[in-house]
Amino acid sequence: xxxxxxxxxxxxxxxxxxxxxxxxxxxxxxxxxxxxxxxxxxxxxxxxxxxxxxxxxxxxxxxxxxxxxxxxxxxxxxxxxxxxxxxxxxxxxxxxxxxxxxxxxxxxxxxxxxxxxxxxxxxxxxxxxxxxxxxxxxxxxxxxxxxxxxxxxxxxxxxxxxxxxxxxxxxxxxxxxxxxxxxxxxxxxxxxxxxxxxxxxxxxxxxxxxxxxxxxxxxxxxxxxxxxxxxxxxxxxxxxxxxxxxxxxxxxxxxxxxxxxxxxxxxxxxxxxxxxxxxxxxxxxxxxxxxxxxxxxxxxxxxxxxxxxxxxxxxxxxxxxxxxxxxxxxxxxxxxxxxxxxxxxxxxxxxxxxxxxxxxxxxxxxxxxxxxxxxxxxxxxxxxxxxxxxxxxxxxxxxxxxxxxxxxxxxxxxx
Amino acid sequence: xxxxxxxxxxxxxxxxxxxxxxxxxxxxxxxxxxxxxxxxxxxxxxxxxxxxxxxxxxxxxxxxxxxxxxxxxxxxxxxxxxxxxxxxxxxxxxxxxxxxxxxxxxxxxxxxxxxxxxxxxxxxxxxxxxxxxxxxxxxxxxxxxxxxxxxxxxxxxxxxxxxxxxxxxxxxxxxxxxxxxxxxxxxxxxxxxxxxxxxxxxxxxxxxxxxxxxxxxxxxxxxxxxxxxxxxxxxxxxxxxxxxxxxxxxxxxxxxxxxxxxxxxxxxxxxxxxxxxxxxxxxxxxxxxxxxxxxxxxxxxxxxxxxxxxxxxxxxxxxxxxxxxxxxxxxxxxxxxxxxxxxxxxxxxxxxxxxxxxxxxxxxxxxxxxxxxxxxxxxxxxxxxxxxxxxxxxxxxxxxxxxxxxxxxxxxxxx
Numbered sequence: 095x096x097x098x099x100x101x102x103x104x105x106x107x108x109x110x111x112x113x114x115x116x117x118x119x120x121x122x123x124x125x126x127x128x129x130x131x132x133x134x135x136x137x138x139x140x141x142x143x144x145x146x147x148x149x150x151x152x153x154x155x156x157x158x159x160x161x162x163x164x165x166x167x168x169x170x171x172x173x174x175x176x177x178x179x180x181x182x183x184x185x186x187x188x189x190x191x192x193x194x195x196x197x198x199x200x201x202x203x204x205x206x207x208x209x210x211x212x213x214x215x216x217x218x219x220x221x222x223x224x225x226x227x228x229x230x231x232x233x234x235x236x237x238x239x240x241x242x243x244x245x246x247x248x249x250x251x252x253x254x255x256x257x258x259x260x261x262x263x264x265x266x267x268x269x270x271x272x273x274x275x276x277x278x279x280x281x282x283x284x285x286x287x288x289x290x291x292x293x294x295x296x297x298x299x300x301x302x303x304x305x306x307x308x309x310x311x312x313x314x315x316x317x318x319x320x321x322x323x324x325x326x327x328x329x330x331x332x333x334x335x336x337x338x339x340x341x342x343x344x345x346x347x348x349x350x351x352x353x354x355x356x357x358x359x360x361x362x363x364x365x366x367x368x369x370x371x372x373x374x375x376x377x378x379x380x381x382x383x384x385x386x387x388x389x390x391x392x393x394x395x396x397x398x399x400x401x402x403x404x405x406x407x408x409x410x411x412x413x414x415x416x417x418x419x420x421x422x423x424x425x426x427x428x429x430x431x432x433x434x435x436x437x438x439x440x441x442x443x444x445x446x447x448x449x450x451x452x453x454x455x456x457x458x459x460x461x462x463x464x465x466x467x468x469x470x471x472x473x474x475x476x477x478x479x480x481x482x483x484x485x486x487x488x489x490x491x492x493x494x495x496x497x498x499x500x501x502x503x504x505x506x507x508x509x
Numbered sequence: 510x511x512x513x514x515x516x517x518x519x520x521x522x523x524x525x526x527x528x529x530x531x532x533x534x535x536x537x538x539x540x541x542x543x544x545x546x547x548x549x550x551x552x553x554x555x556x557x558x559x560x561x562x563x564x565x566x567x568x569x570x571x572x573x574x575x576x577x578x579x580x581x582x583x584x585x586x587x588x589x590x591x592x593x594x595x596x597x598x599x600x601x602x603x604x605x606x607x608x609x610x611x612x613x614x615x616x617x618x619x620x621x622x623x624x625x626x627x628x629x630x631x632x633x634x635x636x637x638x639x640x641x642x643x644x645x646x647x648x649x650x651x652x653x654x655x656x657x658x659x660x661x662x663x664x665x666x667x668x669x670x671x672x673x674x675x676x677x678x679x680x681x682x683x684x685x686x687x688x689x690x691x692x693x694x695x696x697x698x699x700x701x702x703x704x705x706x707x708x709x710x711x712x713x714x715x716x717x718x719x720x721x722x723x724x725x726x727x728x729x730x731x732x733x734x735x736x737x738x739x740x741x742x743x744x745x746x747x748x749x750x751x752x753x754x755x756x757x758x759x760x761x762x763x764x765x766x767x768x769x770x771x772x773x774x775x776x777x778x779x780x781x782x783x784x785x786x787x788x789x790x791x792x793x794x795x796x797x798x799x800x801x802x803x804x805x806x807x808x809x810x811x812x813x814x815x816x817x818x819x820x821x822x823x824x825x826x827x828x829x830x831x832x833x834x835x836x837x838x839x840x841x842x843x844x845x846x847x848x849x850x851x852x853x854x855x856x857x858x859x860x861x862x863x864x865x866x867x868x869x870x871x872x873x874x875x876x877x878x879x880x881x882x883x884x885x886x887x888x889x890x891x892x893x894x895x896x897x898x899x900x901x902x903x904x905x906x907x908x909x910x911x912x913x914x915x916x917x918x919x920x921x922x923x924x
Binding site: 106107110111112113116117118119120121124131134135137139142146283284285288291294304305306308314372379380383384385389390393394395397398399400401403404408451453482483484485486487490 | 519520522523524525526528529531533534536537546547549552554557561580582611621622623640641642664718721787789790791792793794795796798799800802803804812813814816819823866867868900901
């Protein structure tokens with residue numbers, strides 16, 4: 095069964111808002127095992143909207159439209175769909191009563207006349223009561239095709255979808271879809287792809303999808319089957335094979351687990367406390383660690399030592415090291431990591447020093463040069479990186495690689 | 510001139526990510542005075558993508574495609590467009606060299622063969638060098654129609670659009686469009702709209718567009734005219750009127766100036782050095798300040814004092830204050846700000862302490878409660894905030910408001 099999403103609204107075409115409804119509905123449909131090949135955004139214009147709906151009905155089984163169900167003259171999603179589906183509008187007394195009840199206790203002394211437009215329903219449509227607004231959801235069925243209409247505000251759309259549309263779609267769907275995520279850090283996208291080319295080639299079921307994130311690659315293995323168990327059984331060997339190829343580069347196999355979550359989990363597992371010593375990343379590394387709920391168990395304090403003087407004062411980096419090798423050097427990174435552990439009295443420190451640009455680069459030490467060091471169990475690891483891109487990108491990549499080096503160092507020293 | 514956006518990527522159809530690229534491009538196109546009637550998302554599938562591009566070319570003058578330019582076999586945006594536009598692919602030696610240089614100093618010992626796919630360019634296309642990735646941007650022109658191809662990662666797409674595509678589109682546009690941005694912080698979106706309702710009502714030329722950002726509202730005043738001078742003349746009085754209504758809440762009138770840039774500029778202007786004392790934001794505040802090139806002039810070190818012990822050790826917050834009022838209190842925020850100035854030996858400190866959640870909230874101190882304090886010229890300012898949303902959102906809002914309070918405090922004390 096193929097679903098297509100149509101978002102109606104000029105505010106989307108003007109870029110005033112981000113289309114989060116489409117992301118929500120797409121994710122929900124994917125989890126129901128529905129296929130989706132198109133998402134379309136169109137404005138409140140009769141001809142264009144009618145054409146988009148007709149095209150969608152030609153190539154998809156279910157068309158979900160969001161937005162344009164309001165009480166104003168601009169709103170014409172329902173009117174257009176009623177015409178396309180040849181299901182003329184008539185007033186629905188149940189919906190009129192519900193709107194009356196909904197608005198009675200609201201801000202209006204007298205309900206504005208244009209609200210009654212929302213009580214008009216295409217003949218034969220299934221009406222979905224909206225508990226969070228006036229516009230009802232609607233399901234229009236004809237000749238094996240289904241049109242679902244939902245109001246645009248997420249606070250109305252989400253409950254309507256979850257409570258009424260999702261169960262409706264589930265009943266229509268014979269197949270089950272099951273997918274498993276594999277998250278990889280420290281290997282480039284093309285290299286990941288090259289290493290599993292034999293698995294991707296000629297894949298049909300399960301499929302492997304590749305997603306490039308900043309400094310990470312995510313793989314999703316997805317199987318379709320008649321039952322949940324069968325789909326799981328199909329996914330399992332593929333996941334196992336991929337994991338065996340990337341080993342320690344795989345930091346998680348859970349959809350919702352971020353790199354910083356994996357790091358915090360590892361710290362918790364080995365009962366370690368961590369500190370951060372940051373120069374060019376200036377707090378972003380600690381900021382990401384702290385984004386994990388419960389980070390306080392493993393993280394108590396961090397150092398932002400942007401100036402050389404601060405590196406000496408808090409991390410006890412020696413004056414001669416800074417003078418001889420400079421702030422951006424393996425020697426300084428090393429002393430920052432060691433100094434961090436002692437200053438914060440904790441088990442582990444990760445230190446970052448680099449040239450984020452746009453100024454400050456030289457031929458010998460170009461913009462993007464970053465040294466990352468970890469110190470734990472009296473052992474230092476220092477790595478050199480050369481990142482590309484603007485200041486923001488260099489700093490972002492440095493944070494990802496620092497988290498990854500921390501993760502790998504813990505595995506090496508404590509596993 | 511009508512523009513259509515086509516986003517290519519299965520991850521969008523599966524709802525793995527929100528389509529922020531489309532919002533960005535739609536906003537940019539609107540600001541260039543271009544009309545937009547359709548936005549489409551389609552997967553990495555040859556037939557469907559070809560059909561979408563053909564449809565888009567029929568009804569629009571410029572089609573901007575994003576995504577699907579990676580090195581993997583899935584990626585076929587360029588290949589499909591080359592076929593549809595009948596501009597066969599050939600290797601571009603300049604691009605090959607650029608990719609080589611880009612990857613040379615990276616993580617690869619040997620550049621994977623599939624990367625050379627990205628050096629293939631449709632014959633006659635304009636190549637846009639991508640400084641933040643391997644895939645070049647491309648402009649394909651034929652018979653009055655234009656196809657623009659941009660890589661999907663925002664860190665690559667945004668610079669390419671701003672620096673190369675935007676000037677290109679501007680030249681194609683017969684009318685001159687002149688817009689001026691007004692960036693407001695510390696006033697809610699509905700309040701901003703209420704205060705300029707009389708200006709928005711019945712506007713035609715210039716127009717005022719409202720964009721809600723995290724903790725900020727941006728207003729764009731845009732005029733269309735025959736000449737640059739005329740358009741400027743039309744924009745000016747409207748901008749002046751809006752500025753007079755929001756006064757110090759306006760932090761910038763420049764498109765590219767972020768809140769942290771405005772803060773750093775202010776610090777530079779009054780020759781002040783700043784430090785940060787962060788609890789719940791855990792480094793994010795300093796991280797944003799340091800994102801401004803040249804931040805080292807005003808920022809040398811920052812404190813991440815997540816645990817109470819760290820607040821005492823580095824910021825000299827008194828044991829009794831922490832015991833009597835707790836870590837999330839105006840008293841602690843105040844002492845953190847004062848302690849920061851003395852510990853870092855600088856002019857100004859901004860301190861943040863709060864409950865980001867999801868755990869740790871009580872009836873008296875719910876999740877989202879944040880105190881922000883500034884200290885300068887021996888004067889403390891403390892503000893209480895109650896933010897809505899999840900942990901990430903609370904922390905993000907706290908950072909924006911901390912930057913804003915710092916900005917307002919400097920204006921108050923030094924202007």
